[in-house]
Amino acid sequence: MINMTNEIFGRDADKIVRAFLDSVHLGQNKYQVGCDYVEACVILGYIVAANNPTYFVEAGCGLGILSLTLSKMGLQGEAYDIEPSLIQEGKALAATLGINLNYNLQDFNEWNSSLPSGSFMIVDKPRGGLELVVLSKAISTKCNLALVPPYNLGETSGEILATCESYMRALMSQGYHAESVALSETLPLRVVLGTTF
Ligand SMILES: C[S@@+](CC[C@H](N)C(=O)[O-])C[C@H]1O[C@@H](n2cnc3c(N)ncnc32)[C@H](O)[C@@H]1O
Numbered sequence: 520m521i522n523m524t525n526e527i528f529g530r531d532a533d534k535i536v537r538a539f540l541d542s543v544h545l546g547q548n549k550y551q552v553g554c555d556y557v558e559a560c561v562i563l564g565y566i567v568a569a570n571n572p573t574y575f576v577e578a579g580c581g582l583g584i585l586s587l588t589l590s591k592m593g594l595q596g597e598a599y600d601i602e603p604s605l606i607q608e609g610k611a612l613a614a615t616l617g618i619n620l621n622y623n624l625q626d627f628n629e630w631n632s633s634l635p636s637g638s639f640m641i642v643d644k645p646r647g648g649l650e651l652v653v654l655s656k657a658i659s660t661k662c663n664l665a666l667v668p669p670y671n672l673g674e675t676s677g678e679i680l681a682t683c684e685s686y687m688r689a690l691m692s693q694g695y696h697a698e699s700v701a702l703s704e705t706l707p708l709r710v711v712l713g714t715t716f
Pocket residue numbers: 560578579580581582583584585599600601602605625626627628643644645646647649
């Protein structure tokens with residue numbers, strides 16, 4: 520079930536799943552989360568890495584599973600989250616795994632740095648308008664983009680796909696190549712990839 524997580528992290532894969540389970544409250548989530556969610560984050564890492572990013576920035580990293588995956592693959596980048604406890608837990612997880620990842624406690628709405636060309640901006644289910652902020656920041660910096668749109672409980676896969684398609688249209692109207700890729704067979708997770716090349 521967690522083939523790619525094992526492939527990247529080896530015997531440390533279970534430490535990541537455990538850290539994830541310890542940090543989230545799964546109570547009322549009707550979707551199966553846990554191993555599958557971690558695996559989906561790692562698959563997203565594969566997809567981003569396949570586009571040979573020069574640098575990555577993950578907005579709303581949570582524990583930073585995706586950024587840890589990219590770091591483990593030898594890519595340079597940094598991870599941002601607004602929640603102090605998640606940044607703290609993420610740093611502890613990175614230390615346990617022996618991975619050197621730059622975590623930042625910051626509201627990404629206030630992020631205003633420039634990035635080298637060929638960078639990827641990644642965001643996993645942002646809330647509160649962050650997806651639009653990320654979209655506009657990626658576009659204004661001519662950055663490549665991997666965006667997992669938020670979904671509401673009970674939303675059908677068709678509705679989720681429709682959200683992805685609206686993001687794709689927004690990117691294509693800015694000259695991006697855009698596609699939507701399924702990240703998991705069991706979770707309604709899709710990523711919209713916007714590339715500028
Ligand atoms: C679905 S979680 C991402 C989980 C992450 N991909 C992982 O691997 O654990 C979305 C994250 O966005 C963060 N977030 C929400 N608004 C934010 C903002 N304005 N700036 C930075 N992070 C934000 C939340 O604290 C949360 O950790």
